Amino acid sequence: MAEAWDARASAPAGLMAQRTPTPIVPRGSIAGRSLTAVVAIMTFLAAVTAGAVMMVVTSATDWQSAVGREVTIQVRPVSGRDIEADVRTATAVARSTAGIADVRAYTKEESEQLVEPWLGSGLSLSELPIPRMIVVKLASSPAPDLAGLRAALAARVPSASLDDHRGWIDRMRDMAEAVVVVGIAILTLVVIVTVLSVTFATRGAMATNRPIVEVLHYVGATDGFVASQFQRHFLLLGFKGGAIGGGIALLLFGILGAASAWLSGSAGGAEATALFGTFSIGVAGYVAIFVLILLMAMVTALTSRRTVNQTLESIN
Amino acid sequence: MIRFENVGLRYGLGQEILRDLSFRIDGRSFQFLTGPSGAGKTSLLRMMFLSLKPTRGLISMFDFDTAALSKDDRAALRRRIGIVFQDFRLLDHMTTYENVALPLRVLGHDEASYRAEVVELLQLVGLGERMSALPPVLSGGEKQRAAIARAVIARPQLLLADEPTGNVDPNLGQRLLRLFIELNKSGTSVVIATHDIALMDEYDARRLVLHDGRLHVYD
Numbered sequence: 235m236a237e238a239w240d241a242r243a244s245a246p247a248g249l250m251a252q253r254t255p256t257p258i259v260p261r262g263s264i265a266g267r268s269l270t271a272v273v274a275i276m277t278f279l280a281a282v283t284a285g286a287v288m289m290v291v292t293s294a295t296d297w298q299s300a301v302g303r304e305v306t307i308q309v310r311p312v313s314g315r316d317i318e319a320d321v322r323t324a325t326a327v328a329r330s331t332a333g334i335a336d337v338r339a340y341t342k343e344e345s346e347q348l349v350e351p352w353l354g355s356g357l358s359l360s361e362l363p364i365p366r367m368i369v370v371k372l373a374s375s376p377a378p379d380l381a382g383l384r385a386a387l388a389a390r391v392p393s394a395s396l397d398d399h400r401g402w403i404d405r406m407r408d409m410a411e412a413v414v415v416v417g418i419a420i421l422t423l424v425v426i427v428t429v430l431s432v433t434f435a436t437r438g439a440m441a442t443n444r445p446i447v448e449v450l451h452y453v454g455a456t457d458g459f460v461a462s463q464f465q466r467h468f469l470l471l472g473f474k475g476g477a478i479g480g481g482i483a484l485l486l487f488g489i490l491g492a493a494s495a496w497l498s499g500s501a502g503g504a505e506a507t508a509l510f511g512t513f514s515i516g517v518a519g520y521v522a523i524f525v526l527i528l529l530m531a532m533v534t535a536l537t538s539r540r541t542v543n544q545t546l547e548s549i550n
Numbered sequence: 551m552i553r554f555e556n557v558g559l560r561y562g563l564g565q566e567i568l569r570d571l572s573f574r575i576d577g578r579s580f581q582f583l584t585g586p587s588g589a590g591k592t593s594l595l596r597m598m599f600l601s602l603k604p605t606r607g608l609i610s611m612f613d614f615d616t617a618a619l620s621k622d623d624r625a626a627l628r629r630r631i632g633i634v635f636q637d638f639r640l641l642d643h644m645t646t647y648e649n650v651a652l653p654l655r656v657l658g659h660d661e662a663s664y665r666a667e668v669v670e671l672l673q674l675v676g677l678g679e680r681m682s683a684l685p686p687v688l689s690g691g692e693k694q695r696a697a698i699a700r701a702v703i704a705r706p707q708l709l710l711a712d713e714p715t716g717n718v719d720p721n722l723g724q725r726l727l728r729l730f731i732e733l734n735k736s737g738t739s740v741v742i743a744t745h746d747i748a749l750m751d752e753y754d755a756r757r758l759v760l761h762d763g764r765l766h767v768y769d
Contacts, residue, residue: 255661258652260643449639452601453653453700454629456622 258450259443259463269435273428273475274482277530280424281483281523285515287417288522292515294410298403305380305398307368312393321366324394327386328370333378336371428530429537432468436541439464447546461542465535472534473527480527487515487523551577551708551739552598557607559593568593569763571607575708575741580734582750583743585760591743592636594760595710598741599633600624612707629657632701632738634711638693640685646696647672647681653704664703671699675729676722690717698726708739715749727752 307324311317321339328337340348345366353362372378380398387394440447443464450460515522552575559568568590575581575598583591596602597609600616609616611627619627632653640649647668648655654664672681675695685693694717701709709730715723727749734740741758744750750757757768 255655256644256648258641258644258655445639446641449641449652450656451625452599452628452633452639453656454625455656456625459656
């Protein structure tokens with residue numbers, strides 16, 4: 235480097251003066267690449283976590299709304315009662331209840347088909363006391379009167395019971411909430427690790443550049459001026475790391491979405507779609523990842539600002 | 551401009567290295583600060599430059615009590631003072647031109663507004679051909695001159711110089727002394743810390759002599 239500068243020593247003053255001013259804090263003195271990598275990895279982890287949480291929550295909401303839109307009436311065979319008559323009565327009771335969009339009673343054959351996967355096809359199922367199912371689809375308006383339906387069924391068809399899937403929906407909601415809590419915990423840890431990494435990197439940079447900080451003070455620079463020389467580097471570095479990590483996460487979700495769409499025709503793809511939806515994080519997911527990129531850049535900038543100010547305080 | 555009253559300085563729990571210093575540096579004055587090596591010249595200069603706090607006594611600068619200054623006030627006062635360090639304190643990654651222009655850059659001035667002035671000063675101190683050189687390739691004398699140019703570029707009201715001619719030949723030493731004298735004539739107070747008797751004999755000026763931790767003033 236010295237030779238290059240020696241060569242420039244004889245350059246005309248006009249040419250020399252027109253070049254971009256040298257940064258007061260040299261870029262090479264800040265552990266730039268390592269910290270960019272740390273911020274990129276942390277942003278990637280945060281984005282993947284946020285995307286996965288959103289995917290699970292969206293799928294859980296879809297399942298809940300799909301399951302919550304219908305209830306099931308189960309009519310058990312009881313000796314001394316005509317199950318066909320009970321099914322007809324229960325169907326009529328359901329149809330006459332407010333807020334019911336559609337009622338469909340499974341026939342005896344259809345009910346037998348439902349249990350066939352568990353009992354096998356070689357049995358004579360007609361001799362078994364198989365309960366009959368009535369699927370009741372709920373209307374969005376007026377609000378379905380499930381309490382009235384349950385009471386009317388208890389009064390007119392004692393062998394019938396109403397299952398509104400409440401327990402299953404509650405478990406689903408608990409699971410989705412647990413995933414959100416775990417996601418928030420991971421995001422918090424990621425932010426803490428980023429803050430610590432940036433703090434150490436900033437302290438390192440300040441220690442390396444302490445002679446420069448002292449000279450700046452000697453020529454009358456305020457702490458604000460000195461801090462701005464470091465913050466500029468760290469803000470840029472935060473944006474760079476955030477953009478790389480967030481960009482890779484966006485790419486990953488894009489590829490997963492495309493792969494999921496491509497595989498949707500296959501048996502495995504259908505199972506995955508049933509479980510995870512379409513692997514799409516939706517517009518909200520992409521917005522969340524962009525917000526995370528900004529958040530990581532801000533965390534980097536604010537952390538370095540705080541550390542620079544603390545270090546300047548100790549130097550003073 | 552600067553007033554010391556019963557100032558004492560000790561490092562840690564050791565004995566006082568400077569004791570009962572009471573003196574004034576007036577505006578437009580010129581003085582040599584001298585004394586044997588280790589007498590405390592650099593420590594005294596650092597107190598004048600607000601980078602060292604006395605353990606006792608009062609230092610008043612530009613009519614401000616330095617003990618009551620905020621950080622920003624201290625920065626503002628330092629802009630009125632130029633200092634030349636014994637070890638130059640040039641920034642190795644910046645060119646000679648950029649090092650000299652640093653005080654003006656810190657003040658937020660546009661480069662175009664000071665370019666000609668910096669180039670002229672560099673030519674005056676004999677560094678016209680070394681403007682784009684980095685400090686590591688400069689000789690000791692060239693670094694010395696660059697440090698002096700940086701100290702005077704913002705036309706300070708007070709110039710403090712710690713052994714400013716220690717690394718240059720007598721001829722250049724005389725040229726630098728003339729530069730300080732010119733600066734003094736244009737209104738800047740000058741304090742030159744030196745133990746170069748020949749240099750002091752070149753110019754009849756007030757002498758502040760440090761000996762055994764005490765200051766003796768010879769007007």
